[in-house]
Structure formats: structure tokens, C-alpha cells
Amino acid sequence: MTKPFKRILFTGAAGNLGRRLRERLHEFADIVRLSDVADFGPAAPHEEIVLCDLGDRDAVMRMCEGVDAILHFGGISTEEEWAPIMQANILGMVNLYEAVHKLGIRRVVFASTNHTMGMYKTTDLVDATMPPRADGYYGVSKVFGETLSRYYWDRFGVETVCIRIGYCWPEATNYRQLVTWLSLDDLVQLLHRSLTTPRVGHTITFGISDNEGRWWDDRHAAFLRYKPKDSSQQFADKLPAEVQYPPADDIATFYQGGVFLHNGPKYRP
Amino acid sequence: MTKPFKRILFTGAAGNLGRRLRERLHEFADIVRLSDVADFGPAAPHEEIVLCDLGDRDAVMRMCEGVDAILHFGGISTEEEWAPIMQANILGMVNLYEAVHKLGIRRVVFASTNHTMGMYKTTDLVDATMPPRADGYYGVSKVFGETLSRYYWDRFGVETVCIRIGYCWPEATNYRQLVTWLSLDDLVQLLHRSLTTPRVGHTITFGISDNEGRWWDDRHAAFLRYKPKDSSQQFADKLPAEVQYPPADDIATFYQGGVFLHNGPKYRP
């Protein structure tokens, strides 16, 4: 069967999403090049494995050679001290785009996060034209990625779809997760549309399933033809029926970022 | 079965919506306190009945004691002379919020109306950020309620969901009602979501079913996770097939308020 691409690169293959997506990536290309910073086992027949520290410019360049498109899920994906975030998510991003530009790779799908806008309230409706409001160092680093990739599109024509991924785990177990849940199948569809739409320019889209209620208005990415098939509503009945309003000063329910607000920023005292 | 609340208060229990909603309110709380200005019969086992003139501050305070949340459907609900509207919808609203604030009640669901925006045209699309355009004294009094409750949120943290209720009767019998119809089931769902969403702040939402066509864009209340299940389309075939365009100066089809525009304002000559 013909596949969309000959070879794609997926970074962050050993992470949570990387491990869950791995078996689905063969739908996109004949050869799937997987990368992460540390060893994560052997390659399947249609796979290539490249170990790479994103902070190492030359290694990043080698990692990118010969690929048609990139799914960039690598880097730190939770709240952390600044040093490792800067190495992986800031310097790593710069290294990646310098390589992409130099090698003439046309498109990147960038795993951004809902924590780029975690300081909006849970009663706000956010769209892609509104200023980011990061909720920690992790979120700040992902806004950086969106800014840098925008620059590479405006100036050099490198196309990027930034997916602000919601809560992508098998099950939603509280109100916030009901709103932000993203199924693996829907993520795969969104990756497919992001890779195969003829033109994407620089686009910010929101990665959620067809949940009831939403905090994010994705109309500016409507041209991607993403149409989620799953819904978090299947988990709604498992939540406790009894309502107890959260304390007025409970930031984890007041702001969209949820418990991430309790974590960040992490720094030595 | 565990219910969302221990005790809720429903005002306006003897009104049209009150009578239709009464049998559904037990879904929300162990004890449903019902109130209206005049006697409306005995309480069921899970009910409490409190007769109360909303214009009587002390009575309102007593009515509110001990409840977890309030569904405020009381007051005048149609075009009238100013005196009774002021007593019930203006003074009554002030009395209610003073009690709510003093008693530390966290949330009110306020039955507002589409007549807060009845002077928009039937070709306009209205959302919750647009200025109200009331179509009579009744509508003006409901805008007052939205303004007052906003103040109690901004200043004191009392949460209110204002539902601009459409045409909530069993059947839609003309074009305007096709657009604005709200089924009882959908209203119950919307009340449930308004009561149980962890945070609502001060929210204006539009109470309509999943009708084809709409005059109101509810996206700013999307976080409520209200998803209507009914549609007025079931009544569409009963409307006359023959089209006769309304006279150019027929305000009841030109403005969203419909025949209410012919009624108001009522005042002695």
C-alpha cells in the first residue's frame, strides 16, 4: 500500500506519547526514524533508531538527514528546573530548525502543550490568535518553540503545525481531564492531517477529542480537516456525583493549567 | 444514590417553568426548597416549601438560609407595568444577592431571558460579549439582574450563571419559536451543568435546544459542557408551506423580541 512519505523522523520516541504512538507511525511512511536521548531498545524492520541529544547541534543535523517530514515530540515534557528545559526545549529547538532549514525539510509537526495557555481561567475560551499565558517553565519553553517556528515560516518558508496537546492518557479521571482529554486515535488523525494537508504555513491547533465543553476554540485551524471521533463523555459517569465547590483561591481549578501551577517554577532555594 | 447537593432553593415554583421543572429538581439535591409568593400546594417528601415575597428583605434572608445553591426563577416573567416588575425583579434581586452574600452561598443560576436582547435583528448573531438590547421593561429588569450578579462576582466572588432562556414550551408553532425553542430536558441538562461545573464565575449562556439556525452564539459558555439533545426541527413540517413575506415594517419579525415588542412598555396613560 502506498504511504504518504518515504521516511519520517519521530523525536522523543522513548517518552510517554512516543511509546504509545510508535506502533501507529508506520501508517505515515515506509521508514520511521525514531530518536531519543537514551537507548530504548531495538528497531522493528521498518524502523531506524538514532540516539541523539537535542542539545548537540551536529548530532541533530545527522538525525535529520534524509527525512521528508518531522514529528518533534522530543525534549522535556513536564515542569522542571530551567537548566534541563533550556538544554532540550530551547537549544534543542534551535538546533532542530537550523538543521531543518539547512536540509530543506519542508514540514515539522511540533508537540506543543496546553500549558502554553495555562494561566487563562477555566471559564475562558482561548483561540490561536490570543497571547499565550504559560503556567510554568515548561509552558514558557513551548511558547518559545511556537515563536521560533513562526519565525522560520515567516522568514524561510519552513512549515510547522504546533499541536497544543491536551491530556493524552487512556482515561479521564477528573473534571479538567474531561475537558482536555485527547484519545490516541484522534491524535493519530491530527498528526495525519497535519502532515498531509498541502499547505499549513505556521499553524497552532488544539489537540483534544470531541469532548463536551471546551476551553479552546480551534476554528483558525479548521482547514486541517481534523475531525475527532472520540469523546471523554465515556468517562463522565465515573466522576463523583456530589458537588463540592473548590475553595475560592484554589488555583488548580481557577486556571486552565491545573496542578501544573503547584509545580512551577522549580528552582533551587 | 448520591446527589450533587444536600439542599437547593428553587424560587418561582408556581410559575410556568417552575411547575414543569418541579418533578425534575430532585435530581439535583436531597432536599428541594421551593418558594413562591402565594400558596401552591403541599410539599412532597423531599421538598420544603417557603412562601416569600421577594420584595421583603427579611423573608428573602430566611428563604435562603441553609441552601447550597439557588435556582432563581422567581419574579415577573412577562411584560408588565413597571411597579410590580421593580418590586419583584429589581428589589427582589437585590434582596436575594444581599442574602446570598451574607450567608456565603457560592452559586446562583439566574433565569434571565432572550428579551435582554430582543432589539437585535432576526438577521443578527448575538454573543455574550455584545451589549444587551432589551425589548421592554421585562427585558430591562433582567439586564439589571445580569448587571447586579456580575457585580457580586467581580467584587465578592459569588458565582452566577445567567441563562437567557428561549421559548420553553412544549411545542414550537412559528418561525421565531423554531429558532428559540428550548426543550425541558435540555433545560434540565443546562441547569445541571450550571450547578455542577466546578468554576463558572459570572457566565451568560443562551438556553436553546439544538435547533437548526440560531441567533445566539454560545461559544463563551462552552466550558459548561451543555450539549442539547433535542431540536425544534420536529415541529418544522407543521408550519405552513406557503411563504408570504412579512410587511417591511413588521417589528415582530424584524427584531428578535417578536411580539413582546407590541406589548411594552406598559404604563398607565
Added chain:
Amino acid sequence: MTKPFKRILFTGAAGNLGRRLRERLHEFADIVRLSDVADFGPAAPHEEIVLCDLGDRDAVMRMCEGVDAILHFGGISTEEEWAPIMQANILGMVNLYEAVHKLGIRRVVFASTNHTMGMYKTTDLVDATMPPRADGYYGVSKVFGETLSRYYWDRFGVETVCIRIGYCWPEATNYRQLVTWLSLDDLVQLLHRSLTTPRVGHTITFGISDNEGRWWDDRHAAFLRYKPKDSSQQFADKLPAEVQYPPADDIATFYQGGVFLHNGPKYRP
């Protein structure tokens, strides 16, 4: 069976859409008056046929006499030299509205086109309040039609629905057509709603089916109660799976107008 109107006029009956729509028009009126510039065969029992050059004011006046409403599909419908476009789409439009105004006809449904906004990018989301961006002389002439009919509404109360029709052919065969496809059934529904909604004022609406993905946001015409039943998704699987990104300077994929951009404007060297 009662029909919405006694007599409607359909101009452009010999065109592509005219031929496909002809058998459906009897749903709208007891008598369907069909018109085009050149002979297109005999009338069916419920039909009247009027040959008419839109550039001929007196002929246009006669064509319009006695009708309840007009579906104006006449004129040039593709990129052309200016002279014939001006005759049919500019002068013809003026002649039509002078007749409509003089005869007191209340409503026109005007076949506008997506080429009124063909210079927006394929990553843009366009709505009816945004300035037109025509992609050729044909598109410019249709913007003229929208402007003129707006004037006749603002000043004289003639109601017009301008439908910016997408790709209305039996099958979608490329990405652009997937996004812009309009089924005949959906077009018929949209015409029906445009004719029978009690008030339309001057409305610009987008004629597309319920395709996945969209370039056009039709919320300002939501009151028309148009709800497409078809989707281009049925054709998606026939497109080639392999992705080859279009050249960076390929205007036919960069702009919404598609290959029309290669055609226009046509003029003698």
C-alpha cells in the same frame, strides 16, 4: 401540495447549475419561470421560458414581471475578458435590481461565488464581514453584485441572499475540491432556506456541504437554518495517498482561488 410561492424566476437556466437545478425548482413554486440568453428547449407544464439578454433593460423588466422571488444564476460564471463580464454581470445586475425595485419584488437569491475571496490563503478562515479579495475579473464582477444588492437593501429594502457557491459538481477530485464541495441537494436546501426565511435583509452566506475542514466561517448566516446533509469525505479515499508538497510559489495551492488564478485576467495583448 401547497408550495412556498406561486411563481419564481430562475435566470441562467441553460448554465451548468441551471441544468442540474431545473428538475428541483418545482419544489419552490407552482410556476417556474426559466430564463437564459439563448434558446434551451421547450418548457415543461409548470414552467415558463423567457429568453432575455441581461444587458437589455426593457427585456429584463419584462422577464421580472409577476414573479414572487428571483433566483439569479444568470451571467458569466467563469474567468473571461472584461467586455462580456461587464455586459452580463455588471449591467445585467443593475438592470435586474432596477426592475426588482420598480416592480416591488421583495427578495432575490444571488449566485455569488467563492472567487470573491480567492486571494485569501488556503490557511485563512474567511467570514462574511471580512473584505472581499477577488481573484479575477469574474470574482470582481460578483463583488460588484454583492455591493449593488447591499445598496438596494440599505436604501430600498430589497432583500438579497448572496450565496458564495463552492465547487458544485458531482465529485470532488482534489484537496481544494474536498474543502469547497457543495452537493446539489445541499444547494437546493440552501436555496429553500434563503427563499423561505421570513427576514434575510442582505446576507452573505457560503455554499458548501458538511465537509471535514473549512476555509469559510458561515456563522453570520446561521439564522438561515441551513444544515448540509452531504460531505465530501466520501471522495477523500480516492485521492492519492502519497504526499508531495506543492512548490512554495504554487499560487493555485497558496490561495483559495485555485487554478482560477492562472486564468485571469484575460485581456487582449
Added chain:
Amino acid sequence: MTKPFKRILFTGAAGNLGRRLRERLHEFADIVRLSDVADFGPAAPHEEIVLCDLGDRDAVMRMCEGVDAILHFGGISTEEEWAPIMQANILGMVNLYEAVHKLGIRRVVFASTNHTMGMYKTTDLVDATMPPRADGYYGVSKVFGETLSRYYWDRFGVETVCIRIGYCWPEATNYRQLVTWLSLDDLVQLLHRSLTTPRVGHTITFGISDNEGRWWDDRHAAFLRYKPKDSSQQFADKLPAEVQYPPADDIATFYQGGVFLHNGPKYRP
């Protein structure tokens, strides 16, 4: 010298602004009818004095007879308990507009207040299309006045200019007053423009002088041709040079309403 009007009515003549404006009102009309609830001395030759309780419908009707236009400064103008505010600012407003409508008076200039938007932050820029955010009962009552007068315009064609008056005292003595200061001369100009512009419909305008810095964007009322001549900058040097940032939770500097937030709402314990 010809004056704009034969007779105008000024309500609230015994109030702070009424007393300061009184000597300027003769510029507007041959006869100035002054009114307040209690005696405030004798009339000058060009004046008429009418004592009137705004809560008394019949008295209000008599007060309005024979005037060409009204400057409505009457009512409560500071934070108070609800009962007197309702009597003067709610019922009084209804009485006034019923009289205006019945008598065919074409225009009212309504003294609204910046406290209609006192819950916006001092870093916000507010314009007339944004939802009011009252900062107390007084502000809520003025929003009511804006809503009611809007209705009388939309439905009956009564024209009103609502002036959200800033800090109109001789001298500005703190940062908030520097921003919101309005000189008497500028107020007189604004009243003149509000009265004499041929069309005003229903307009909300912001009454401030040409101060440096502003919280309010008045561009939607630009057609009034108001051009302030004074500036609070003359008082800037008298403010203390030393800066001490206000406490983070000091609502009187956080919100535009200033110390009014400490006052309201007043109600019996």
C-alpha cells in the same frame, strides 16, 4: 443672541455638579428650568424652578412639560443603601422616560458615571462597546439608566447621550484623579455638543479632560466633536515624587473604581 434652545430642563440642580453648572446653563437656552427634590433658593430671571421627587410619576410628568431637551443630573450620586438609590435612580429614571416619551421630547443628556465600569482594572482600556462592570449599587443603578435609555432609543427613537463622568472637581490630588479629571469648562463643552449635534441616537461617551494617560477610549463618540481644552497635567507636579507601590491586594488602586470599592454595597447588617 440666539441660543440653541428655548427651554431646557436641568435636574439635580442642588447637587454638586448642579450648583457648579448652574451659571453656565444660560448658554444653552432662553429659559433654564431647574429642578431638585428640596428647596434650593430663588430663580434668576431666565430660570424656572420646579421642586420634584423623581419617584413621583405625576410630578415628573409636570416637570418635563414644555421643554426642548433635558440634562438629567438628578438622583443619588454616590454609594448608598439600595432603597434611596432605587427610588431616585431606578424609579426616577423610568418616570422620566415615560414622561419624555409621552411628551415627545427628543433628547436627554444623562449624567452616568465612571463607576459603571469601576471593576475594570487600572491597566485596562475600556470603550463603549465593552460590557459594563459596575463597582457598587450606585454604578449598578447608572448601568440601569443606560440600559433603559437604550431601550427608549431602539424602540421609540428617544435620543440619549450617556456621559460617564470622571472626577469633576476643581483639583486632582492623586494618581486616579489625574487620569479621570474633568474640568467644568470641558463638561460644559461636552454638554453643548451632546445637545446640539443633529443626530446622537443612543451614545455612551466618557467625560474626561485632555489628560495624559487614559483608561477610556472614546472613539465611538467621536462624532460628537467634543475636544477637551483642559488637562490634569497642571496638577501633576503637586503629587509626591517618592513612589511607594501600593500593596498587591489594594483594590482601590487595582480597579478603576478606586475608593468606591471600599464603600459598597451599603446595607443594614
Added chain:
Amino acid sequence: MTKPFKRILFTGAAGNLGRRLRERLHEFADIVRLSDVADFGPAAPHEEIVLCDLGDRDAVMRMCEGVDAILHFGGISTEEEWAPIMQANILGMVNLYEAVHKLGIRRVVFASTNHTMGMYKTTDLVDATMPPRADGYYGVSKVFGETLSRYYWDRFGVETVCIRIGYCWPEATNYRQLVTWLSLDDLVQLLHRSLTTPRVGHTITFGISDNEGRWWDDRHAAFLRYKPKDSSQQFADKLPAEVQYPPADDIATFYQGGVFLHNGPKYRP
């Protein structure tokens, strides 16, 4: 002294504005080519005169040869029957832009009109992104010119500044003219800035002096660095002091277009 251009073309030299501007055009270029449809006298030393019917494509081409930039003031400039407007303002505009494109002329300054938006109300604030609302055939033809020139920019890179000229006569004698007045000096400055700004793309700007009050918000053309020096305020005192509100249905004061609304559209009965 060095002048901005070697040769510019000014069309409509025999019109009202053409005659008044003629003596000022030498500031812009060494050679000023003047054109109109009928003889208007001899050329001055630095002038060239070309008689040209704008409806004649070949003549228009010849008229444009060898010029660096064009000030297009030609065509009908008042309400008229459609036939002459179409010939001069529609066909003439097409002929001009075909010539401009073919000859590689980089920039046109187009004399548009405030009658492109005459159906906005006198209480509205209009900016360049809002949809035009023409008030007659003349206004409709100028919207056409703006649409066509936009197309030539979007598709071919021809730059145009469309100036929506206000009331450009020596003196303002009523309220509408106070608002819309444009002095000749300010027009000359605006032409200069429109011609000499390095980049203008396709810009719509509003040609008024620094009058008090305004209906038009020109911020989207701020980059032109136009700063009017004159003001209509000098004429304000000559207006009658006495105010008599216009009848509620007086369209000439209700809409921005003024008395033009009484004229149009002109067509044979």
C-alpha cells in the same frame, strides 16, 4: 530643485478637484501630464495634455505611457444614471489598470469617495476594514474601483492608495460639511504622502482635515504619515446657533451620505 518624480499623470484635470489641484501638481514631478475627456485649454511649460475617453482602451494605454505614477481623479464624480457611470468609472477603471499592469507602472492614487460608505449612520465610526455601504450608483462604482485595484495588488503587485475624499470645497456650511471637510492643502499633503511612501500595498485612507469630531477612523493608514494641518472649526461659528432636531425620518441627517441619498439612484422611469 529635485522633485519626487520625472513624470506623473493626473486624470480628470477639468473636474472640480482637477482645476483646483492643477497649480499644485508641479511639486510632485518635473512633467505633469494632465488628461480629461474634453478640451480644457493649453498646457503650461511643465505640463502635457492628453485628451482621452476612459472608455477607450487604446487611448487609455497611450495616455499612460511613460509615466512614473498616476493620480486617477477622472470619471463621473456625482450621482448619475448608470450608463455614463459604467462607461467612465467601471470600464475606465478596467482600462486604466490593464494599461498600468502592462506598462509596469508601480503606483496609482485613486480618488475614491466617502459615498462608498454613505449608508453608515452619522453616529457610526467607520474604518477601512469594514464592509463598504455605498449610497448610490456613484458610490457603488467607487467601491468597484477599490475592489479592482485590490485585485491588481493581490495578484500583480500594483500599488494603490484609495482616498475616500470628504467634502473638498473652500468652505463648510453645515454640520455634515464640518465633519467631512478637506482643505486643498491637506489633500496635497495626502497625495504627496501617498505617492512618496516607499511601500503602500493597497491602502484605503480617509481624506479629511483635522476637524473636530469624525466619522472615520483612519488608523489603518497611519503608516502614510498624513498629518492634516487645517480644521473645519474655522467655519463652526457661522452655523446657526439655534438647534432644531431634524425629523426622525430625515435620511440626509440619519446616514453619512447626506443629500446624495435623495439623488440616487437615477434611472429612467
Added chain:
Amino acid sequence: MTKPFKRILFTGAAGNLGRRLRERLHEFADIVRLSDVADFGPAAPHEEIVLCDLGDRDAVMRMCEGVDAILHFGGISTEEEWAPIMQANILGMVNLYEAVHKLGIRRVVFASTNHTMGMYKTTDLVDATMPPRADGYYGVSKVFGETLSRYYWDRFGVETVCIRIGYCWPEATNYRQLVTWLSLDDLVQLLHRSLTTPRVGHTITFGISDNEGRWWDDRHAAFLRYKPKDSSQQFADKLPAEVQYPPADDIATFYQGGVFLHNGPKYRP
């Protein structure tokens, strides 16, 4: 004479702006602490000098101790390779805000740049709510600073004014500089207002003088009461009179970033 503060910190004292501003800083505080990475001479009597590498967390902490407010002009201020920019503008910014937060310093004025939005066109009007469009690594790093400081406001209440400084050199010598010029006096005023306004929250403002023409709309920072006294118009006459339109593909005139677009991004081949 009383000064606004006891001690302020100015970083980047050895840079271009630092050297020019140094003699003016005593207006702000009794003691001015100056800092830069390398030695820049001795302190004046009212000055303290602290040498500090912004990439050194502990040194930054020491540098910030005991100050009332910070003017942060330190870091790289031109297009450069990524490594030094990351060290000074990314890591340095994080170090600064960790210190500010820990030490409880209430306010920072951050020298951002117009290159945060250099990829907007010279015909665009940009305001503070629009997404940044950086024009190189330098601009990207300043967007990072705006994002990080926003986070520290949203989460911790640290106030920051981000000044997007224009062209701040003694003289404007081309069209771009005419538009973007900022005089030293105006910068000093803007710094003063940014430091002394009681509340600023997180504000983005545009640092330009009162030039004719503008690309940036600063209305969202109007509350700062910044009122420029100088204008670039004094330099306008020195520009060449002759106009030669820039080539259509000249990015330095097409985009606001100007020649910076030719510089970046710098990276080893």
C-alpha cells in the same frame, strides 16, 4: 529633592542606550546601581557599579539585592549567533526573574524591541494584543523575555513594563527611522512613567516619539500617561526628495524589521 526611589538597578550600563541614559538615571533614585558584564569605568558619587554575567545565577541574585525597581537593558541587543543570545537573553532573563521573585522586588522595566514584530509588514498596524512576529534570533529572545515576565506577573504578581524600543539614536536618516525614531528625552519620560505609575501589571508598550505616521498602536498602554514631546519630523527634510520605489522583493522595506532581516539568523555553516 525627593526622588521616586531610594535605589534602582540599571543593567546593560555599558551598552549604547546604557551609556546615553546613564546621566539621566539620577532623576529616578538616590542611588543608581549600574551593571554590565565587563568593566566600564568608575562610579559617580550617587552610583554603585556591579559587574555581573547575567548567565551566572548567584551573581544575578547579588546584583539585585536591595533595589526597589529594575531597568533591565542588559544582554545582547543585536542579531547574533544563538549561543551568546541564549546565555544573556534567555538564561539571564530567567536568572533575573528568579532573583526578583525571591527578593520580593515589585517591578521591572524590560527593554524589549521592535524586532519582536519585525515580520509584520510596513503597511500593518500592530498593537500589543497581536501575536509577536520576531525577525531573527534577537527578536525571538526578546519575545521569550516578554513571555517569561508575563508568567511572573500572572503567577507571582511581579510587575513588568516591556518597552518595544524603536530606533533610539540621535538622528533618523531614512524612511524606516522616521517612523520608528525615539528620542532620548522621550525614552526617559517613558521609563519614568513605567516606574512610577502605581499599577502596571504586565504591559507591552511601544517606545517611539510623536512621529508623523506610525506602525504601532499603543492604546493598550495609554494608562502609562506617556506623552512624547519630540518628533522625527525634524529629520524629514534631509531625506532625498526623489522617489524610487524599492524592488518588489526587497524584504528590508516590505517588513518592519528592516535590515535586520538580512542579518539573521546567524549560524555557522
